[in-house]
Each structure stands twice: as C-alpha cells, then as structure tokens.
Ligand code: ANZ
C-alpha cells in the first residue's frame with residue numbers, strides 16, 4: 001500500500017469532525033460527565049511546543065474518556081488580558097484589543113491543525129466584555145459578602161515616569177523605561193480576603209488525593225501556618241519615646257526565651273517611627289530600608305543589618321534583664337506583629353545579626369548526647385531537637401514541654417494594656433499564616449475594570465448591576481507613561497449613582513490572575529448572559545476531573561482558583577469548594593542550544609548535525625562554519641533553541657508531533673525535543689499504516705462471528721491485544737503516557753510477528769488478527785487520531801473511530817502477573833504463597849499469615865518476625 005499522507009489526511013478528518021460536531025458537549029447529556037481541562041493559553045501570537053505537549057496530553061485523556069462512555073467536557077479559551085498587549089501598543093502602535101484578537105485568531109488556527117477534540121462552541125476570551133461583565137458582578141457580590149476590602153499596600157513607584165510599576169517592570173531595582181531607582185509607596189488597593197479561608201485551604205489539601213504531592217506541599221508552605229505565642233514585652237520607660245510602653249512580638253520558639261539577646265522591629269513599625277523622630281541615625285536607617293523595600297527574596301539573602309534605637313525591653317521572666325531594641329532589615333511589618341525577640345543560638349538570621357553587632361549568644365537547647373558544658377555556637381545556629389539548658393525553670397525539658405510551660409506561665413500573668421488600663425495576659429497563643437490577602441489592583445489599562453465609583457460625598461459606591469459591564473474605552477493613547485485609563489479625557493468622569501454628584505470611576509483594573517480564577521466554571525455554561533454560572537449546570541459539570549498545566553502555576557493560580565470557588569460558593573454561584581479534583585503538572589520541552597564562534601546563539605533550523613559514532617558535530621548550513629553544541633535547556637527565544645510547531649506539523653503532521661510528545665519521557669519530566677526523535681515517531685506512523693493494511697490483506701477472509709475455539713497462535717495474539725488494552729486503558733487514566741506507548745509498540749511488534757508467520761491463516765487466527773488490528777487502531781486513536789481514522793476506514797469499520805466505544809477487555813485473556821514464593825516457618829518449608837509481582841511487604845506478610853499451613857505450623861504461637869527476601873523466600877519466626 002501507499003505511504004500514509006498526513007498532509008492530505010489530517011485536514012480531511014478535522015473537517016469531518018467539525019461538520020459532524022462530534023466534540024460538542026451537551027449539558028443535558030445523561031451519561032456521567034468527565035471534565036478535562038488544560039491551562040488556557042495567553043494569546044502571545046503563536047503556539048509553542050509547551051502548548052503542543054500540554055494540549056496533546058489533555059486530548060488523549062479527553063478522547064479516551066469519551067470512548068469509554070463519558071460525557072466529556074473539553075473546552076478552550078484565552079487568558080487575554082495583561083501587560084504584553086500594552087507593550088505592543090507602545091512599541092508597535094497597535095491597539096491592545098486588535099493585537100489580542102489577531103493573536104487569538106492566529107493561534108486558534110494553529111491549534112486546529114493539532115486535531116484536538118475541543119468543544120469550540122464554548123470558546124471565550126477573558127477580555128470579552130461578555131466574560132468580564134460577570135467577573136465584575138462577582139467582585140460586587142464578594143464585596144457585599146465581606147470578601148473584598150480596601151487596604152493600604154506598598155507598590156513599586158517610578159519617580160521619573162510618575163507611575164506604578166508591575167514587579168516584572170522593575171529590573172534590578174530600577175524602572176524598566178526610566179531607569180530611575182524605584183521607590184515603595186503606600187496606596188489604597190482592593191484586596192480579596194483569601195486569608196479568611198487560610199485554614200480551610202490548608203485542611204482541604206488532604207482531600208485532593210489526585211494532586212501531585214509536591215504541589216500540595218508547595219501550597220502548604222505558601223499558606224505557611226505556624227503555631228506560636230504573642231508576647232507583650234514591657235519597655236523600660238527611661239529609654240522609651242513618650243506614649244510607648246510595650247512591644248508585642250510573635251514567636252514560634254517561646255522555649256528559647258532565655259537565649260534572647262536582642263529585640264528587632266521592622267522599619268515601618270510604629271516604634272521605629274517614634275525612635276526615628278528622636279534619633280537621626282535611626283531615621284537614616286529607616287529611610288534607607290523603606291526606599292529599598294523588603295522583598296522576601298532580598299531578606300533571605302541580603303546582609304542582616306540593623307540600628308540600635310536605644311530603647312530597652314524587659315525580659316518577661318526577669319525584671320532586671322534588659323534587651324536592646326534594634327530596627328532590623330530582616331523583620332517584615334506584614335508578618336506576625338512586625339517585631340521579634342532574637343535568639344541567635346537557635347536562629348541563623350539572628351546569629352548572623354549578633355555576630356555583626358557583637359551581641360553574643362547563649363545556647364538553650366542542647367542536642368541529645370552532647371555535653372552542655374562543651375556545647376558552643378559560633379557560625380551555625382542549632383535548630384534541631386534537644387533538651388533545655390541555661391534556662392532556669394525550663395532546664396531538662398524537651399522543646400515541646402518548654403513551649404507549653406512558657407505559654408502557660410505567660411497566659412497566667414496579667415498586665416495592664418497600654419492606654420485602657422485593662423488587665424490582659426502577657427502571653428497569648430496564636431496561629432499565624434504566611435498567606436496574605438490578595439491585592440488585585442493594577443494600575444494598568446488592559447485588564448478587567450474594577451466596577452467602583454469614588455464619590456466625594458458618598459465614598460466608595462459600587463456600579464449598579466444594570467450598568468455592568470463597565471467596558472474599557474477603545475480610544476486610548478499610550479504616549480504617556482502610566483495608566484491609559486487614568487489619562488483618558490472622559491472615561492473616568494461620571495455622576496455618582498447614589499447622589500448624582502460629580503464622581504470618578506476607579507481606574508485600577510484587576511490582576512489577570514482574577515480572570516483565570518474562574519474561567520473553568522464559566523466553561524460549563526458560557527452562554528448564560530445573566531449570571532457567571534448556571535449553578536445547576538456548574539454543579540453537575542464541576543469539578544474539573546483532570547486539570548493539566550505547568551508547575552509554574554502550582555502555587556498562585558491554583559490557590560487563587562481554590563479561593564475563588566469558595567467565594568463563589570459563599571455567593572451562590574457554585575456549591576462546592578474545590579475546582580480541580582485531579583491535577584497534573586507536565587514537564588517542559590527542552591532542546592540543545594547552539595552557538596556560533598562569535599558566541600551568538602543559532603536556531604536548530606540553521607544547523608546541520610553529523611554523527612560520527614557517539615560524537616556529534618554541528619555546522620552552519622554553509623557546511624563549514626563550526627557550531628558549538630551547548631547544554632540542553634528550556635526552549636526560549638533568547639537561547640534561540642525553539643522549534644516551531646507549525647514547521648513540525650507541516651513537515652511530519654500533527655500525529656507525529658503528538659506521538660513524539662508522549663513517547664520518550666514520563667509526562668511530568670522534561671522531554672528533549674530532537675530531530676531524531678521526531679523522525680522515529682514519523683516512522684512509527686508509517687509502520688502502523690502498513691501493519692493495518694497488511695492485516696486487512698491477510699485477514700480479509702476472517703469470519704464475521706467470533707469463533708468458538710482459538711488455536712495457540714490466535715490465543716497468544718488475543719492475550720497480547722487484551723493485555724495492551726488493559727494496560728493502556730489504566731495508563732491513560734493515570735497519565736502514564738510513555739508507558740502506554742511502550743505497551744502499544746510491544747503489541748504492534750507481536751502483531752507484526754504473527755502476520756509474518758501467517759500468510760494463509762486459519763479462520764480463528766484471521767479473526768484474531770482482525771480483532772488485534774481493530775484494538776491497535778483504537779489504542780492509538782487518542783494519541784494519533786487522524787491516522788487512526790484513516791486506518792479505521794481501511795479496516796472497513798463503520799463510522800468514525802473518534803466515536804467508537806472503547807473495546808472491552810476480556811478478563812480471561814489477561815496474563816496474571818504474579819509470583820510464587822516458598823514460605824518457611826522456623827526454618828522449615830511449610831507452604832507457598834502466590835502474590836502479585838509488585839506486592840509490597842505488608843501485602844506479602846498478610847497473605848502468608850492467612851495460609852492454613854502457616855497457622856498450623858505456628859501452632860498458636862505468636863509471630864515474632866517475618867522476613868521477606870524480595871522475589872526469593874519468606875521466613876516466619878514464631
Ligand atoms: C524567637 C525565635 C527563636 C524564633 C528561635 C525562631 C527561632 P515562622 O515559622 O515562619 O512563623 N519572626 C516573627 N515575625 C517576624 C517578622 N515579622 N519578620 C521576620 N521574622 C519574624 O517563623 C516565626 C519566627 O520568625 C518567629 O519565631 C520569629 O523568630 C520570626 F530560635 O522568635 B522566632
């Protein structure tokens with residue numbers, strides 16, 4: 001038969017699927033639903049290989065689950081707001097809207113060449129007013145529900161351009177366009193109260209058993225729950241600015257109180273302000289800290305610096321013991337109380353600090369087995385376990401006991417509160433979260449307008465529901481730095497909906513993470529004009545059963561989405577808290593890098609590779625200029641090591657690209673894109689096509705009805721087919737695609753071997769060959785859908801393989817993968833046990849103890865020990 005021609009075949013099947021609308025999902029379909037979603041793309045203009053990998057994986061799951069009888073929802077849309085559109089407007093003078101929708105059109109065309117089983121009828125872009133209208137409505141719902149507040153927050157301020165900068169516009173502390181040193185300014189921002197759900201977001205991680213452990217751990221750390229104690233330290237009045245009497249700190253290590261050497265406060269702590277007012281040295285330090293800002297990354301790495309305020313705090317267990325109060329650059333105002341006591345022996349930051357300012361250290365926790373007399377700390381703090389030393393009434397206790405003792409004593413001790421004179425405990429147990437409320441105000445044009453009006457007499461006034469959406473004006477200019485919405489001559493000037501007086505629109509727009517925090521719910525009914533969701537439909541189609549995306553979104557996007565679902569639940573838009581029942585984070589697509597003699601990167605398309613044994617050499621297309629083969633790195637424009645999906649699909653076809661993406665690496669690891677690999681995938685496409693055609697030729701005489709008996713050869717082939725079917729079915733469900741592909745190749749080899757031996761097969765073998773060919777085509781259909789349709793037709797099967805039900809496994813044909821081990825009781829062989837080959841020790845032990853022969857041999861004596869020698873023998877000691 002002829003070669004398979006992907007270039008002709010692929011568009012043909014894509015048109016057929018489209019005409020028949022076979023991927024359109026009906027919300028009233030009675031079958032059980034299965035919702036597959038890949039993280040929707042940002043419309044940058046062209047799809048890249050990361051997209052190809054992501055969408056291929058989702059499509060395999062979607063197609064397989066559809067064949068298995070589920071009502072599959074597999075939609076696609078566009079995460080379309082954001083800064084790049086504004087940059088394009090500045091650099092190329094195209095309107096953000098036109099730029100975005102042009103990109104969407106181009107990328108949609110590209111995606112369509114991949115043959116994805118998407119329900120395009122549900123497509124939307126987050127910049128469609130018909131989408132963000134509902135986002136504005138929910139913002140107002142959340143506001144009414146107490147889930148939105150206004151809060152002063154620090155922002156990056158460019159003093160030359162007089163504008164707020166996004167974090168990515170600050171490069172090495174300077175504005176990206178002006179080059180001016182960026183300052184931190186406080187501005188009123190809208191925040192979403194994610195902290196209200198901190199405990200719930202943490203607890204519910206335990207229910208997400210189809211999420212990667214590492215993602216759950218990242219979320220757990222981000223939420224950052226810690227149990228500790230608030231302690232009110234009295235201040236020595238002789239050293240303290242007027243009006244200040246105490247300093248409240250948060251600590252997770254109250255056990256270390258007797259190792260305290262200093263107190264430290266954040267530069268923007270009120271006490272620091274008071275001290276700065278009196279002491280120019282303190283003021284200079286405070287100003288410097290504020291100017292620099294305190295990003296977490298800097299705090300972890302920067303040198304620990306501070307200045308003594310002259311203020312002295314009193315140790316809570318010793319009125320004679322005074323501790324100096326420093327302003328320090330490693331204390332954050334936003335965490336705890338913005339103040340700490342420092343115990344250098346057991347905290348590295350504190351130790352670095354005292355070593356700089358010669359404040360000394362006293363260890364108070366001694367590791368087990370260490371002589372306390374010789375236990376000294378110099379450069380490395382000890383944060384391990386041990387027993388209390390140098391700590392008066394705590395000596396000899398464990399850390400846990402000491403924490404409890406300190407908490408009890410300080411809770412019981414009362415002191416008058418500053419100002420009121422009311423008595424209150426000196427210590428108070430407190431759970432702290434690292435998680436901050438989510439600031440969503442962005443001083444940008446290309447985002448969802450925040451539906452608020454500021455009125456001089458009424459204050460903050462929500463835009464009435466009937467006036468939604470608040471749409472973006474299109475006649476904007478980008479000739480000035482800053483927010484084009486703010487510069488617009490008329491847009492922001494409105495009359496107040498409450499008093500009718502002159503008022504101004506909020507010109508901040510929402511963080512684009514808001515747009516992506518609920519799009520998955522909108523996909524369930526994107527046609528509803530009146531509400532963000534149709535709750536009855538959303539509750540039926542949600543949660544997403546399998547979400548797939550990059551690990552770079554493992555924290556913020558997933559956490560924000562989990563918060564949003566809870567907030568939508570609180571405001572009646574859905575009735576479940578978790579958006580994603582199954583989560584999968586895919587690895588990256590990586591490629592070799594190439595450099596010319598002048599050091600410049602060149603793209604793979606510009607080099608020729610020759611292999612001489614194991615040594616590979618590269619030259620430019622001129623055949624002469626040598627090219628250095630560099631390390632394998634993530635595909636990126638700057639390294640020029642990208643491969644354009646269009647080129648690959650144009651040359652080899654989408655099926656080849658899809659097959660290669662799934663073949664080599666486990667899907668959560670990086671996959672190395674290589675020309676050799678793609679060629680290998682392309683050869684497999686042709687091989688399958690030949691194999692199916694040969695099967696048709698040889699098994700043309702196959703009886704229509706299933707024979708009653710099968711000979712040895714037919715039986716072996718059927719076992720291979722059903723074994724592969726079983727493993728691929730469960731493999732797809734677990735997204736073990738590379739393993740599935742290996743099983744398919746093995747099965748294809750078996751079919752090839754059988755054909756080689758059976759030029760004139762017996763009727764039972766002909767039937768088995770035909771069955772095998774059908775199963776093979778169905779198994780590859782989720783991965784290579786176009787080729788599979790072509791083969792399906794060659795097999796004379798009715799309809800489309802994309803609509804055919806998944807074949808049923810005949811359990812009797814599954815080769816059991818088990819192992820039989822001898823069992824000894826007290827040294828004598830008494831029995832044998834048969835267990836699954838991959839059984840773990842507890843499983844094997846349970847199976848052994850259940851054996852009658854073992855029970856008899858033990859004769860009522862208790863089992864002292866079971867020793868499993870893997871794959872060899874089990875010894876029971878009674
Ligand atoms: C005394 C102490 C002794 C501490 C010791 C640690 C070790 P997590 O677990 O992250 O909650 N801390 C508290 N507030 C801070 C702030 N605003 N900026 C910087 N550091 C702050 O960490 C809690 C610990 O971090 C607290 O416990 C406090 O230092 C510090 F051997 O108190 B600790």
Ligand code: ZN
Nearest residue numbers: 455458496499
């Ligand atoms: Zn008003």
